[in-house]
Amino acid sequence: MRYDALIIGAGMSGLAAGIRLAQAGKRVAILERHYLWGGLNSFYKRAGRRFETGLHALTNYAAKGTHNVPLTRILRQLRIPHDALKLAPQRRSITALRTSGGDTLRLSYSNDMALLRSEVARLFPAQQDGFERLVAALPGYSGSSESDYATSARARIAEYVSDPLLVEMLMIAPLFYGSPTENDMSWAEYGILFRSIHLEGMARPEGGIKELLDLLIARFEQEGGELRMKTGVAAVLHGNGKVRGVRLDDGSELECERVLSSAGLVETEALCGTPSAREDDDRIGRLSFVETCCVLDRAPLELGHDATIVFYSDGERFRYERPEVPVEPRCGVITCPSNYQLREPDREHFVRITCPANYAYWKGLPEAAYAQEKTLAVESMLATAESFSFPIRPHTVFRDSFTPRTIERFTGHRGGAVYGSPRKARDGFTSLRGLELIGTDQGLVGVIGAMLSGITIANRSLLEPAGGAA
Numbered sequence: 001m002r003y004d005a006l007i008i009g010a011g012m013s014g015l016a017a018g019i020r021l022a023q024a025g026k027r028v029a030i031l032e033r034h035y036l037w038g039g040l041n042s043f044y045k046r047a048g049r050r051f052e053t054g055l056h057a058l059t060n061y062a063a064k065g066t067h068n069v070p071l072t073r074i075l076r077q078l079r080i081p082h083d084a085l086k087l088a089p090q091r092r093s094i095t096a097l098r099t100s101g102g103d104t105l106r107l108s109y110s111n112d113m114a115l116l117r118s119e120v121a122r123l124f125p126a127q128q129d130g131f132e133r134l135v136a137a138l139p140g141y142s143g144s145s146e147s148d149y150a151t152s153a154r155a156r157i158a159e160y161v162s163d164p165l166l167v168e169m170l171m172i173a174p175l176f177y178g179s180p181t182e183n184d185m186s187w188a189e190y191g192i193l194f195r196s197i198h199l200e201g202m203a204r205p206e207g208g209i210k211e212l213l214d215l216l217i218a219r220f221e222q223e224g225g226e227l228r229m230k231t232g233v234a235a236v237l238h239g240n241g242k243v244r245g246v247r248l249d250d251g252s253e254l255e256c257e258r259v260l261s262s263a264g265l266v267e268t269e270a271l272c273g274t275p276s277a278r279e280d281d282d283r284i285g286r287l288s289f290v291e292t293c294c295v296l297d298r299a300p301l302e303l304g305h306d307a308t309i310v311f312y313s314d315g316e317r318f319r320y321e322r323p324e325v326p327v328e329p330r331c332g333v334i335t336c337p338s339n340y341q342l343r344e345p346d347r348e349h350f351v352r353i354t355c356p357a358n359y360a361y362w363k364g365l366p367e368a369a370y371a372q373e374k375t376l377a378v379e380s381m382l383a384t385a386e387s388f389s390f391p392i393r394p395h396t397v398f399r400d401s402f403t404p405r406t407i408e409r410f411t412g413h414r415g416g417a418v419y420g421s422p423r424k425a426r427d428g429f430t431s432l433r434g435l436e437l438i439g440t441d442q443g444l445v446g447v448i449g450a451m452l453s454g455i456t457i458a459n460r461s462l463l464e465p466a467g468g469a470a
């Protein structure tokens with residue numbers, strides 16, 4: 001029994017690729033090691049409640065009927081009606097930065113770019129023209145040149161904006177929402193992230209990530225695709241520079257024409273028999289996070305907090321990097337899912353705090369110390385987060401947290417690297433014909449980016465015989 005395509009991973013990229021191939025009548029199976037789908041963007045149950053691991057926001061918001069934007073294109077390709085997503089737009093979000101003088105600068109934005117424009121004018125009146133020129137100069141979603149990928153976003157922003165505090169503030173949300181590199185990103189990636197966060201905006205499916213995942217799974221199965229959970233791929237089998245199948249964790253083998261892998265760059269190489277990359281290999285991403293999710297006794301709105309998301313830096317230098325300490329409490333993201341413009345208010349109210357973390361620390365921690373260290377780290381995160389939001393701890397009735405160790409365990413991503421490797425394979429090709437990368441390490445991150453990646457590589461594979469650089 002030979003498959004046209006086998007897909008490694010039931011994350012957003014794998015599911016989207018699977019739907020495209022199944023729609024084209026291909027015999028395709030998605031192989032997922034975990035017992036739940038979604039990958040980095042999943043959900044789990046604790047104490048009778050559903051917690052989410054990824055999605056703070058679906059970026060690239062577009063109202064129904066908007067043409068020529070990524071969300072509309074994705075939905076059309078996957079044949080999912082816009083209404084099925086039940087998208088609730090954000091109320092407003094904030095980038096907040098505390099200066100060395102102790103003032104907190106707050107830039108608000110919504111899905112209407114006019115708000116960000118007026119906020120820049122309010123806080124940095126002398127920078128208005130520069131900001132407009134920056135927005136006009138942003139690279140588009142496609143067609144960025146190699147030099148856009150080689151150019152520092154910070155350096156380019158500083159060509160338009162002369163106030164270093166505004167430069168810093170304009171880096172915070174895009175870095176948090178998709179940079180695999182520390183403290184800076186390429187100008188090309190900045191263009192994509194700025195557009196997806198600020199020019200298009202943020203929303204959330206009313207039912208959370210499970211709603212979106214259920215839609216994708218249903219589409220895949222309706223088209224005749226095969227979803228095999230608890231089915232890890234132990235090796236990619238190949239000969240003469242071409243893929244011929246996979247060996248599963250249980251030792252059985254499946255034959256196929258091509259493999260699309262969302263496991264990651266070094267992770268996929270290891271499946272092909274290349275010795276496993278060392279921990280200090282610079283192709284393993286350094287950005288991972290501790291996240292805590294608090295269940296509140298009332299809505300954040302009742303506590304005077306109306307922001308959907310707050311991206312914050314407690315200091316003029318935003319420390320988007322792997323910290324020396326277990327967790328970096330001085331910067332983070334505060335997400336209140338109840339603060340989307342929901343038609344049906346949430347029955348329970350969550351707030352999620354996410355801060356950069358040191359993978360090696362969490363990985364090396366003895367089991368006996370893990371729970372206590374996690375509590376200490378989360379307390380330090382909450383203390384700073386509260387100074388940018390509202391008193392979270394007095395209103396918390398339950399909380400659950402995860403670390404880089406959890407992320408690595410459930411997704412297989414080395415280093416718990418949420419945005420994967422800093423070296424992206426942007427054409428998706430590997431050294432083996434018929435083996436292509438999709439998702440994070442093909443260079444498109446986030447929920448929308450990963451789906452777009454899966455669709456793009458699957459579409460190309462429909463046009464070409466099993467491709468590859470070999």
Ligand SMILES: Cc1cc2nc3c(=O)[nH]c(=O)nc-3n(C[C@H](O)[C@H](O)[C@H](O)COP(=O)(O)OP(=O)(O)OC[C@H]3O[C@@H](n4cnc5c(N)ncnc54)[C@H](O)[C@@H]3O)c2cc1C
Binds near residue numbers: 034038441
């Ligand atoms: C805390 C957190 C918050 C986030 N917030 C947002 C957000 O607000 N907005 C947003 O757009 N994005 C967000 N993201 C990022 C987003 O979730 C990811 O970029 C996206 O889901 C990546 O999808 P993917 O398909 O590339 O990879 P993954 O989700 O990593 O999927 C890969 C899958 O492959 C499986 N796998 C790996 N190796 C094997 C193997 N050998 N055999 C079988 N299966 C294997 C893994 O188990 C996994 O399910 C967040 C992520 C995290 C962790």
